[in-house]
Amino acid sequence: MKKLALSDDILLKIEKPARYLGNEVNHVVKDPKGKIRFAMCFPDVYEIGMSHLGIQILYDLLNAREDVYCERVYSPWMDLDAVMREKKIPLFALESQDPIKDFDFLGITIQYEMCYTNILQVLDLGGIPMLASERGENDPIVIGGGPCAYNPEPLADFFDIFYIGEGETVYDQLMDAYKANKAAGGSREDFLGMAAAIPGLYVPAFYDVAYNEDGTIASFGPNRDCAPAVIEKQVVTDLSSVRYPEKPLVPFIKVTQDRVVLEIQRGCIRGCRFCQAGMVYRPNRERKLDYLKEHADKMLNSTGHDEISLSSLSSSDYSELEELTDYLIRTCENRKVNISLPSLRIDAFSLDVMSKVQDVRKSSLTFAPEAGSQRMRDVINKGLTEEVILKGAADAFAGGWNRVKLYFMLGLPTETEEDIAGIADLANKVAKTFYEIPKGERPGNGRVDVVASTSFFVPKPFTPFQWVRQCTDEEFVAKQKFLSAKMKEQINHKSMRYNWHEFELTKLEGIFARGDRRLGKVLVAAYKNGCIFDSWSEFFNYEGWMKAFEECHVDYAFYVHRERSLDEILPWDFINAGVTKEFLIREYKRAHEEVVTPNCRQGCSGCGCRAYEGGVCYEA
Amino acid sequence: MKLRMRFGKEGIVKFIGHLDIMRYFQKAFRRANVDITYSQGYHPHPCLSFASPLGVGLESRGEYLDMEVNSFDDLEAMKDAVNAQMVEGIVVYSIRHLPDQAKNAMSIIAAADYEVGFREDMVPCDGEQLRAAVESFMSRPEIRVIKKTKKSEREIDIRPLIYQMVVQENGKIFMQVAAGSATNLKPELVMQTLCRLESLEENDYAWLVTRCDMYADKGNEQTGRQLVSLEDFAE
Numbered sequence: 001m002k003k004l005a006l007s008d009d010i011l012l013k014i015e016k017p018a019r020y021l022g023n024e025v026n027h028v029v030k031d032p033k034g035k036i037r038f039a040m041c042f043p044d045v046y047e048i049g050m051s052h053l054g055i056q057i058l059y060d061l062l063n064a065r066e067d068v069y070c071e072r073v074y075s076p077w078m079d080l081d082a083v084m085r086e087k088k089i090p091l092f093a094l095e096s097q098d099p100i101k102d103f104d105f106l107g108i109t110i111q112y113e114m115c116y117t118n119i120l121q122v123l124d125l126g127g128i129p130m131l132a133s134e135r136g137e138n139d140p141i142v143i144g145g146g147p148c149a150y151n152p153e154p155l156a157d158f159f160d161i162f163y164i165g166e167g168e169t170v171y172d173q174l175m176d177a178y179k180a181n182k183a184a185g186g187s188r189e190d191f192l193g194m195a196a197a198i199p200g201l202y203v204p205a206f207y208d209v210a211y212n213e214d215g216t217i218a219s220f221g222p223n224r225d226c227a228p229a230v231i232e233k234q235v236v237t238d239l240s241s242v243r244y245p246e247k248p249l250v251p252f253i254k255v256t257q258d259r260v261v262l263e264i265q266r267g268c269i270r271g272c273r274f275c276q277a278g279m280v281y282r283p284n285r286e287r288k289l290d291y292l293k294e295h296a297d298k299m300l301n302s303t304g305h306d307e308i309s310l311s312s313l314s315s316s317d318y319s320e321l322e323e324l325t326d327y328l329i330r331t332c333e334n335r336k337v338n339i340s341l342p343s344l345r346i347d348a349f350s351l352d353v354m355s356k357v358q359d360v361r362k363s364s365l366t367f368a369p370e371a372g373s374q375r376m377r378d379v380i381n382k383g384l385t386e387e388v389i390l391k392g393a394a395d396a397f398a399g400g401w402n403r404v405k406l407y408f409m410l411g412l413p414t415e416t417e418e419d420i421a422g423i424a425d426l427a428n429k430v431a432k433t434f435y436e437i438p439k440g441e442r443p444g445n446g447r448v449d450v451v452a453s454t455s456f457f458v459p460k461p462f463t464p465f466q467w468v469r470q471c472t473d474e475e476f477v478a479k480q481k482f483l484s485a486k487m488k489e490q491i492n493h494k495s496m497r498y499n500w501h502e503f504e505l506t507k508l509e510g511i512f513a514r515g516d517r518r519l520g521k522v523l524v525a526a527y528k529n530g531c532i533f534d535s536w537s538e539f540f541n542y543e544g545w546m547k548a549f550e551e552c553h554v555d556y557a558f559y560v561h562r563e564r565s566l567d568e569i570l571p572w573d574f575i576n577a578g579v580t581k582e583f584l585i586r587e588y589k590r591a592h593e594e595v596v597t598p599n600c601r602q603g604c605s606g607c608g609c610r611a612y613e614g615g616v617c618y619e620a
Numbered sequence: 621m622k623l624r625m626r627f628g629k630e631g632i633v634k635f636i637g638h639l640d641i642m643r644y645f646q647k648a649f650r651r652a653n654v655d656i657t658y659s660q661g662y663h664p665h666p667c668l669s670f671a672s673p674l675g676v677g678l679e680s681r682g683e684y685l686d687m688e689v690n691s692f693d694d695l696e697a698m699k700d701a702v703n704a705q706m707v708e709g710i711v712v713y714s715i716r717h718l719p720d721q722a723k724n725a726m727s728i729i730a731a732a733d734y735e736v737g738f739r740e741d742m743v744p745c746d747g748e749q750l751r752a753a754v755e756s757f758m759s760r761p762e763i764r765v766i767k768k769t770k771k772s773e774r775e776i777d778i779r780p781l782i783y784q785m786v787v788q789e790n791g792k793i794f795m796q797v798a799a800g801s802a803t804n805l806k807p808e809l810v811m812q813t814l815c816r817l818e819s820l821e822e823n824d825y826a827w828l829v830t831r832c833d834m835y836a837d838k839g840n841e842q843t844g845r846q847l848v849s850l851e852d853f854a855e
Binding site for chain 1: 640643649661663666707
């Protein structure tokens with residue numbers, strides 16, 4: 001019987017002990033002897049980490065190699081965190097229950113800025129020196145990837161390697177290099193040198209930064225020959241010829257994404273100017289219909305899940321969506337499997353599909369106009385018009401829906417009060433559309449429920465807005481209050497609700513999204529002040545963060561509230577993420593001219609991603 | 621068509637709670653292609669019911685799950701197919717066909733057997749002392765305890781709910797106690813009371829509890845209690 005790292009008395013005392021047992025359906029068991037041991041980490045609680053598709057892909061991919069044993073590790077929840085510190089139990093991987101400090105690699109997926117302190121927790125509890133510079137020959141190589149790796153600089157102190165791009169591409173080369181180096185008796189430094197020569201891999205210790213007096217970057221470049229000046233993002237050209245998990249892990253406890261996830265495409269053709277994913281995951285590449293059908297069946301068979309969900313940035317743009325949904329509806333009907341279709345644009349087709357797969361009475365429809373006025377939507381290149389939204393709403397009401405969610409952002413570049421008022425106006429018009437239906441014919445209880453939510457805009461690297469300033473707390477609060485008041489003025493305000501996000505978290509997200517290496521010490525200070533699980537409101541410790549900036553004498557306004565000039569050297573400029581700087585500048589200017597840019601299918605805008613020789617750029 | 625499955629849950633899966641085990645079996649039956657009957661509606665759920673939830677931390681060799689199926693072929697083959705889908709620690713011992721009018725295990729369960737061992741270095745006394753303590757405990761005409769529920773606290777006599785309690789050759793305590801929705805006696809409460817009344821060192825963590833089997837009561841007022849294992853009971 002498997003031996004556990006935690007004793008029974010601990011497991012009986014903590015919440016949800018199943019988070020720490022492993023042993024789930026489809027977990028991989030190998031004899032670790034002689035294998036490269038890889039601990040794959042999602043630095044958040046189990047239920048979040050287990051819901052992440054990327055980990056499932058990498059787990060499958062690395063374990064497909066006989067000479068690698070990839071296991072998983074997540075952030076221990078605060079109850080266990082305290083026990084592990086008290087009893088000095090080192091953080092362990094779920095499969096073998098062995099301490100992660102004995103592994104060859106610790107891979108960390110970095111999905112959002114507010115998990116950075118949890119990365120420090122994993123290293124700290126793991127007994128691995130937090131600073132890469134302090135690690136020795138026996139410590140694991142700490143490698144990071146994921147969306148936040150597109151600006152890895154705030155984390156540069158803590159990682160040995162960053163992986164820029166998609167996991168399917170160079171992990172094999174990296175594992176081969178590790179083996180070769182071991183066989184040759186090479187050192188950690190030797191291996192990092194080999195890694196730096198692999199395309200897409202960035203070894204931060206091999207680069208030096210110099211700063212100007214005003215705090216901006218004067219120069220950034222490699223300090224040795226093996227390190228290239230530019231790190232090239234790695235992408236899969238043909239997504240229908242790479243591995244995709246056929247036997248994903250099935251957790252015991254309910255996790256956030258408790259279903260089969262079918263990734264139908266990567267990238268997005270739309271080019272919304274605020275959206276980092278839409279830029280860095282270019283070019284848009286679809287998986288073939290047959291590949292998806294086959295994988296849907298295999299994954300449903302191997303997991304027994306009762307739900308399947310499509311994953312993509314914009315499912316409606318998948319060119320064979322109708323064929324795919326027809327197939328899924330047929331196969332899932334027999335299996336009594338539910339289908340969930342996120343990120344669909346509301347139109348006649350999607351309403352028809354949705355009415356087939358969900359209970360119209362219980363579900364709500366989601367629109368993401370992102371901005372309230374047409375002018376503002378043109379600035380952000382969100383090609384959605386009021387006419388389309390209201391037509392979609394009218395069709396939805398005719399189809400039986402009476403609950404609508406609307407998502408917006410506040411604080412977008414060039415935003416005026418008129419733009420904000422447009423949000424209230426649009427929400428009101430959606431409600432009005434409902435009440436224009438004759439009384440007896442209205443769906444549900446005859447009333448409509450329109451929920452408008454706003455988040456605050458955070459400018460991200462590799463977007464046309466990477467140079468713009470983020471609003472201050474006072475500005476955000478003023479905007480939110482202005483909108484609250486406007487919502488109450490609407491004729492249909494009784495059918496409307498308004499939710500907003502907190503600004504404190506948004507500010508921190510903004511600081512780290514576009515931060516540089518000098519923020520590393522702030523992270524350590526914040527962690528020491530008790531900041532952890534920052535994206536969990538019950539743990540978010542704003543004072544701890546503010547104190548950390550003070551202690552480190554770092555003026556965060558420099559990172560978050562400052563408009564950059566177009567010729568400033570940005571901390572992430574050494575990465576080629578596909579979209580060229582010329583394209584981003586062009587888009588930045590078009591945004592200010594309120595000119596929309598066509599999507600990739602309507603016409604090529606020359607973003608630079610044709611260079612990858614695949615996907616939408618080469619569609620006939 | 622109704623089927624009743626007997627399974628065991630031992631080792632690290634003892635930390636998986638009842639609701640999670642329910643979801644686990646729903647998925648396992650899909651993987652094993654068991655033709656479970658589903659309820660109607662947009663969110664159909666499989667017709668499964670467990671005899672009695674097992675507390676987190678307890679092991680069992682006698683868990684029961686009743687299920688409704690549309691069709692089945694060979695039950696032995698079904699058992700093998702389900703076992704092929706199990707994780708370490710969960711084993712299906714048997715699947716039996718029940719008559720259509722059979723009541724759910726949940727509604728007929730009347731008693732359960734438990735075996736209570738002690739963790740190494742946590743045995744409260746030597747074997748002879750334990751034997752004497754259990755004998756003294758069982759010879760009491762009544763054993764009054766405060767039973768706490770979410771709503772109230774009341775004093776009850778648990779002695780009539782303990783049908784058997786002895787120390788076995790292997791040094792573990794065996795007990796047969798009332799179970800079911802009407803009167804359910806938890807082995808932990810019995811152990812706590814034993815320790816308190818017989819002056820043994822009390823340490824909840826020391827006990828390793830295994831549920832061995834569950835029973836229905838075939839008896840009536842004339843015959844008295846006639847317990848039959850749920851595995852053999854098909855009425």
